[in-house]
Amino acid sequence: MQLYINYFAINLKSQMQYKVAFFLLTLGNFLTSFVTLAGVWFMLSRFNEVEGFTFSQIMLCFASMLMAFSLAEGLARGFDTFPRMLGNGEFDRVLVRPRGIVFQVLASKMEFSRLGRLVQSVAVFCYAIPNSGVIWTWDKTLTLCLMVLCGSLIFFGLFVVYAAFSFFTVEGLEFMNILTDGGREFGRYPFSVYGRGVLKFLTYVIPLALFQYYPLLYLLGREQSKLYMAMPVIALIFLIPCYLFFRFGLRRYKSTGS
Amino acid sequence: MIALQNINKIFRVAKRQAGFGRAVKALFSREYEFVHALNDISFTIANGEMVGYIGPNGAGKSTTIKIMCGILTPDSGVCDINGRTPWRDRVAHVREIGVVFGQRSQLWWDVPVIDSFELIRDIYKVEDRLYKTNLDELTALLGIFEILKTPARSLSLGQRMRCEIAASLLHSPQILFLDEPMIGLDAVSKIAVRQFIKKLNRERGTTVILTTHDMQDIEALTERILLIGKGQILLDGGLDELKRHAGQRRTLIIEYNGDAPEIREGMSVNEAKEGRLVITLDPAIMAVSDAIAHIAANTELNDVSVSGASVEEMVAALYREYRI
Numbered sequence: 049m050q051l052y053i054n055y056f057a058i059n060l061k062s063q064m065q066y067k068v069a070f071f072l073l074t075l076g077n078f079l080t081s082f083v084t085l086a087g088v089w090f091m092l093s094r095f096n097e098v099e100g101f102t103f104s105q106i107m108l109c110f111a112s113m114l115m116a117f118s119l120a121e122g123l124a125r126g127f128d129t130f131p132r133m134l135g136n137g138e139f140d141r142v143l144v145r146p147r148g149i150v151f152q153v154l155a156s157k158m159e160f161s162r163l164g165r166l167v168q169s170v171a172v173f174c175y176a177i178p179n180s181g182v183i184w185t186w187d188k189t190l191t192l193c194l195m196v197l198c199g200s201l202i203f204f205g206l207f208v209v210y211a212a213f214s215f216f217t218v219e220g221l222e223f224m225n226i227l228t229d230g231g232r233e234f235g236r237y238p239f240s241v242y243g244r245g246v247l248k249f250l251t252y253v254i255p256l257a258l259f260q261y262y263p264l265l266y267l268l269g270r271e272q273s274k275l276y277m278a279m280p281v282i283a284l285i286f287l288i289p290c291y292l293f294f295r296f297g298l299r300r301y302k303s304t305g306s
Numbered sequence: 307m308i309a310l311q312n313i314n315k316i317f318r319v320a321k322r323q324a325g326f327g328r329a330v331k332a333l334f335s336r337e338y339e340f341v342h343a344l345n346d347i348s349f350t351i352a353n354g355e356m357v358g359y360i361g362p363n364g365a366g367k368s369t370t371i372k373i374m375c376g377i378l379t380p381d382s383g384v385c386d387i388n389g390r391t392p393w394r395d396r397v398a399h400v401r402e403i404g405v406v407f408g409q410r411s412q413l414w415w416d417v418p419v420i421d422s423f424e425l426i427r428d429i430y431k432v433e434d435r436l437y438k439t440n441l442d443e444l445t446a447l448l449g450i451f452e453i454l455k456t457p458a459r460s461l462s463l464g465q466r467m468r469c470e471i472a473a474s475l476l477h478s479p480q481i482l483f484l485d486e487p488m489i490g491l492d493a494v495s496k497i498a499v500r501q502f503i504k505k506l507n508r509e510r511g512t513t514v515i516l517t518t519h520d521m522q523d524i525e526a527l528t529e530r531i532l533l534i535g536k537g538q539i540l541l542d543g544g545l546d547e548l549k550r551h552a553g554q555r556r557t558l559i560i561e562y563n564g565d566a567p568e569i570r571e572g573m574s575v576n577e578a579k580e581g582r583l584v585i586t587l588d589p590a591i592m593a594v595s596d597a598i599a600h601i602a603a604n605t606e607l608n609d610v611s612v613s614g615a616s617v618e619e620m621v622a623a624l625y626r627e628y629r630i
Contacts, residue, residue, distance in 0.1 A: 050428070051428050051429065054424075054425055054428050055425065058414055058417055058421055058422075058425050061416070061417045061421065062414060062415070062416035062417055063416075065416045065417075065457070066416075136410065137407065137409070137410045138410070140372070140375075140377050140407070140410075141405075141407075141410070141412050143375070143376065143377045143396070143400075144375050144376070144377065144400045144403070144405045145400060145429055145430075146397045146398075146400050146401040146429070146430060147397070147429055302377065302378060302379045302393060303378070303379050303381075304317065304318070
């Protein structure tokens with residue numbers, strides 16, 4: 049953990065070397081997700097509610113998704129830019145250092161300009177938490193924390209899968225963005241609005257709904273079962289195949305060297 | 307102690323063909339070419355040795371280094387380094403080795419060098435006392451004290467390489483791999499780095515394995531040479547052995563007044579100018595002293611110099627001999 053903090057410090061220092069670029073990137077990140085936010089607002093100002101969710105309830109969903117994603121993207125940037133790391137040989141350096149490989153890749157790059165999104169998600173929470181009509185008992189608070197925390201772990205898992213794919217090919221990796229960036233963009237509405245098929249896919253295959261839709265139902269009191277509250281934790285099982293796939297890719301890399 | 311036994315490595319390379327039709331076809335069925343990168347490589351290197359690993363581009367140098375570092379797994383064969391197999395015991399193994407890739411940096415680009423050093427200290431869990439002694443010693447020997455506070459991106463190539471080498475030695479490794487460390491260095495930095503490596507080997511007893519294309523490095527540093535070509539070890543021995551292999555040819559450069567000397571069997575003229583001759587001499591046919599005596603008897607000599615073939619020439623001759 050201490051080592052992670054040291055990596056964190058050196059990454060921060062590196063990025064502070066370019067203060068203007070850092071500031072502009074942060075601003076840019078803030079603005080792009082602000083546009084999304086505005087989109088939701090325009091939509092809801094016409095229809096008032098979507099599938100029975102009010103504007104502030106959807107904001108709750110939006111903010112937790114945005115926060116989960118920006119945490120994962122900011123802190124696990126090493127996996128997000130992994131193909132580059134393979135390409136320029138930086139990964140060989142990782143292999144000759146006596147620490148865990150996943151840890152080193154994770155710690156090697158952090159992107160603090162993603163703070164722009166994080167700040168925005170905090171702002172949206174500030175609006176949504178008092179206005180959503182939820183009575184914040186301890187279990188609801190915990191549910192919300194789980195949504196964000198487990199959510200960013202699932203996104204992290206998706207980045208790991210993305211990185212693992214780049215052991216095999218460098219082309220056509222963009223399809224993974226449907227799940228990561230796409231997940232963030234579509235995740236501003238509860239996944240049920242996209243129909244049963246999508247919801248099933250996001251429940252059993254790529255468990256994005258497990259930390260978004262189901263716990264949201266619990267938060268809003270539509271479901272009483274504690275199972276819904278625990279859904280984000282169950283979703284973490286997804287990390288196991290992600291890791292195994294990465295290991296598999298790594299084995300291949302070690303035998304081909306490219 | 308490093309011991310490699312019958313290491314084989316075959317790469318499968320997808321053939322790429324020009325043309326759209328073929329590119330589409332390649333999507334469904336790819337044709338592969340098999341490249342035998344390493345073919346039954348065996349050698350042992352004792353502790354404290356300094357070995358030059360040379361060969362033309364694509365001969366398998368980097369592949370071997372990568373296997374010894376644990377980055378690559380060979381198809382077959384045994385590799386034992388200090389009792390461990392590098393690719394099985396990665397973490398324990400890499401703790402004891404230092405690696406410098408001349409082409410890539412291990413320093414964090416935008417922060418002062420000393421910050422990188424400190425992070426490396428934490429990665430390797432080097433004790434504070436040991437770190438301090440190592441740092442003091444390395445900065446003094448490599449002359450990098452003044453640049454420790456400079457970000458790596460603003461260093462010159464020579465300065466950066468010295469920092470890279472220091473970074474690889476902070477954890478006092480027993481074995482140091484240097485993969486083309488001298489690329490692009492100016493004469494002053496080269497000499498500084500060479501002297502340092504020599505000293506390291508002598509005083510700490512660090513085993514050094516060096517790949518290079520610069521024969522002066524080899525001459526200055528190593529007593530033992532491993533020559534690899536087309537995935538096979540072609541020569542394993544000292545510089546003398548290399549010289550023996552490449553023949554004993556001598557080059558005579560003479561300057562004279564008046565008539566040119568008569569050329570006898572065993573001599574061949576490389577270059578002839580008014581008053582100057584460059585002659586290649588085969589001592590098996592005519593001894594050096596006889597040749598000089600012969601020339602001096604016929605011509606008024608101003609100057610004579612005799613030189614053996616340079617290592618570069620020897621290696622080139624060996625490459626030709628093995629057709630690589």
